[in-house]
Amino acid sequence: MSSFLLQRLMQALLLLLIVSMIGFAILHLAPGGPMSQFAAGGDMTQADLDRIAEQLGLNRPLPVQYAEWLWRMLSGDWGNSYRDQQPVLHIIAGHLGPTLELMLTSTLLAMLLGAWIGIIGAVNRYSLFDGIATIGTMIALSIPTFWFGLVVIYVFSVGLGWLPSGNRFTIGDGSFLNRLHHLIGPCIVLALVSTAVWSRYMRSSMLDVINQDFVRTARAKGVPERRILMTHVLRNALLPMITITGLHVPSLLSGALVTETVFTWPGMGRLFLDSISYRDYPVVMGILMFTAVMVLLGSLLADLLYGVADPRIARSGR
Amino acid sequence: MTKHSDGKSCGKSRGNSTLALPMPAIHRRDMLALGAGGLLAASGFGGARAQTKAAPPPPAKPTGQVVVGLSQEPTAFNPLMPGIEVDETVWMQIFNTMWLAQPDGSLVPDLAVEIPSEANGGISEGGLAWKVKLREGVTWHDGAPFTAEDVKYTLELINAPGFKARTRVGHSLVKDIKVTGPLEISWRMEKAYAPYLALLSNTFIVPKHLLEKAADPNTAPYNAAPVGTGPFKWGTRTPGDNIQLVANEKYHGKGPYLERAVLKYVPDQTALYAQFRTGQVDLIIGTGIPANFYAEAVKLPGRKVMKIPSASLEILMPNLENPVLKDKAVRKALYASINKQAIIDIIYYGLHTPTESFAPQESWAYNPNLPKQSYDLALANKILDDAGWKRSGSGTRMKDGVPLTFAVSTTTGAALREQAQQLMMQDWQQIGVKMTINNMPAAVIWGDFYTRSKFDSLLVGTAFRTVIDPDPAHRFGSDAIPAKNGNGANQMQWQNAEADALMKDGQTTFDQAKRKAIYVKLQELVREELPILPIYQYAPVEGYKEGLIGFEPNVNARQNTWNMGVWYWAR
Secondary structure (H helix, E strand, O other), rough: OHHHHHHHHOOOOHHHHHHHHHHHHHHOOOOOOOOOOHHHHOOOOOHHHOOOOHHOOOOOOOHHHHHHHHHHHHHHOOOOOOOOOOHHHHHHHHHHHHHHHHHHHHHHHHHHHHHHHHHHHOOOOOOOHHHHHHHHHHHHHOOOOHHHHHHHHHHHHHHOOOOOOOOOEEEEEOOHHHHHHHHHHHHHHHHHHHHHHHHHHHHHHHHHOOOOOOOOHHHOOOHHHHHHHHHHHHHHHHHHHHHHHHHHHHHHOOHHHHHHHHHOOOOOOOOOOHHHHOOOHHHHHHHHHHHHHHHHHHEEEEEEEEHHHHHHHHHOOO | OOOOOHHHHOOOOOOOOEEEEOOOOHHHHHHHHHHHHHHHOOOOOHHHHHHOOOOOOOOOOOOOOOEEEEOOOOOOOOOOOOOOOOHHHHHHOOOOOOEEEEEOEEHHHHOOOOOOOOOOOOEEEHEEEEEEEEOOOOOOOOOOEHHHHHHHHHHHHHHHHOOOOOOOOOOOHHHEEEEEEOOOEEEEEOOOOOHHEEEEEEEEOOOOOOOOOOOOOOOOOHHHOOOOOEEEEEEEEOOOOEEEEOOOOOOOOOOOOOOEEEEEEOHHHHHHHHHHHHHOOEEEEOOOOOOOHHHHHOOOOOOEEEOOOOOOOOEEOOOOOOOOOOOOOHHHHHHHHHHHHHHHHOOOOOOEOOOOOOOOOOOOOOOOOOOOOOOOOOOOOOOOOHHOOOEEOOOEEOOOEEEEEEEEEEEEOOHHHHHHHHHHHHHHHOOOOEEEOOOOOOHHHOHHHHOOOOOOOOEEEOOOOEEOOOOOOHHHHHHHOOOOOOOOOOOOOOOOOOHHHHHHHHHOOOOOHHHHHHHHHHHHHHHHOOEEEEEEEEEEEEEOOOOOOOOOOOOOOOOOOOOHHHEEEEE
């Protein structure tokens, strides 16, 4: 087990290096740069722009910039934001809380609801419920998030006045109820798509198991249907879900780009979007590396958990 | 109408200290909001003034809060370092300048006791020697007294070699700064430079005693929690969301009357408007309310929505080094065949005002007698025929083997601008001009493509002056072409000896009447030579909740939070 872990960690480090090189190259080679926000003002002279570019180190060759960035990164200094002047780690940390709050709530909601729909759908395959769930899933997956977010705001905030039209809480009132109230809108939007995804996974995973020999045997032995479903089918059907959950971890931390923007949620997704549009290289690279680490950790976690959940996998081939 | 500056000048040398200089302001945001071009609207205002008729008196002590909605996030808090226009919403509250421009264009003293002029001896030796007396009894937010040393430190820091100063325009001419008393400062200029008065109205003074201790002022912790002399003190900041400022109860001027001011960042303009509608933000300033919501917004109950004056222009910026566009006849023909009124009425909901000048219509230097453009395709055809541009088989004109074709670029996703491009394309097609569209994302277009004049032509919102002074030398000067190693922002690459001479005179003359004559002439020259094709003058739509007293649009300020210190709620 430990050699497996070591091997996976080595792979992960190599992957991170490659990700950083590709990310850095794409970001810096893409046309446009951080100077554009200052240049657009018109009251900056060319000498001002050149001076700022030099102070930001943007006038040096790309490989030199990369080497410097990598060295600083390895020594724990993720650099300072061009736009914000603050340390990148500090900025990322500031956006993690809101993202976790939103993503955990909506994911939990989507997982429970999705699993329920998936299980009922699989058990009563081709029933009316299953049909409606299937069509509903298709619609949910096809709706553009941006549009749906605006519809939710238009209907529930502007029209009915039930929900706030955005923000994490009312400034001056950070109470639990106030926060909960603000969570509802973005959660509905995020959960819509995720529930659809989770229900499809759950349904197909259940169907895989439901037709297997041991289930038929159990049924033949007269085990009550409810017990078969709960102990035999569901338990086995949850195995692939572990992998999916593990792979879902990064998105918990990287946030939901569109939803956070529409609902003015100060999370990681919006930070990423803002930083890209300002070509804030240090922050974009910081988020990129942070997300890459999370993806690798998530898949590692999934592998390990899978082994724990199903000892056959842990023993074989490793 | 209560004015921020009344308080500042009262008790001191009020009255004789006000210098009447109507000087509209440059608006950086219009360039940045290129993508949101359609969201900005035409001039005409008055809602704010109307509501103050029966305004109740301000509260005895700071009360309540205001939530200001912004579509860009303020992130740079050291007012001397590179920042974008929206950062000024914070700087204006935390810091003060030596004098401040009013909506009517006059400058009133703020940290200074009076505005230096040749008449009061503050400016002498033909503009080379400056002397300023400073206000007594001003304290920094930490309690330390404000002195002339702070002003000296600020001016020196801007020019310090390693410091990331936002701009050194004008400041680099300052030499021999001397503190001649605790509240007296003098300096010399390398050459006479009249716009420096305007530049100082936008130069925020920072505290020496805090910044000089920092190992590196570029990265000082101060920059994330600034201390100033302004009506509000730094409170808290939630990055990506909001900034909270709290009342400075020891402020030297009138106010502040609000206990807290929240600057709320809502990046999506539709979402921002929704929050204004549902009452989560009390006002929208800056990029404003999208033009397509204007008609609806003015009818919202409990909201005051108005078009506010802006100094920015929508122009077609030709690159005069382009083989086609360098021909004046081509520019004249193109200009005659732009259907300005259709662009304004059909695309921009009739909000904007057509213009012929590079100077805003509120400016004291504005020339109202320029020839008016009329949409005339026959005239355009004739101009091109006379200039030897012959129609070829494909319908596109040619001259000396060069086809009359060029690209117009603007920011990707600026839907209303894209429609304007299409209108122009159709009109120009009829006079044998082939126009192509070459749009790019903001971060691309404002890079080398713009600064190094790599475009054929741009459809852009911008202004031509120095801060609030009508001097356009860094936009029109022959020595201001970055693509030719110049130091400025003459991206059109316009070179004209007569214009250069006029602008030089305008900079070295301090007499406003003489300067006006100079700029009136310069506007005639620009209208004739067409280094820019002016289309309309902007005015964004801003709005606030009824009951907010004191909001006053100011064409001479960069943001309409300029007088937030005197805002309060009617109770």
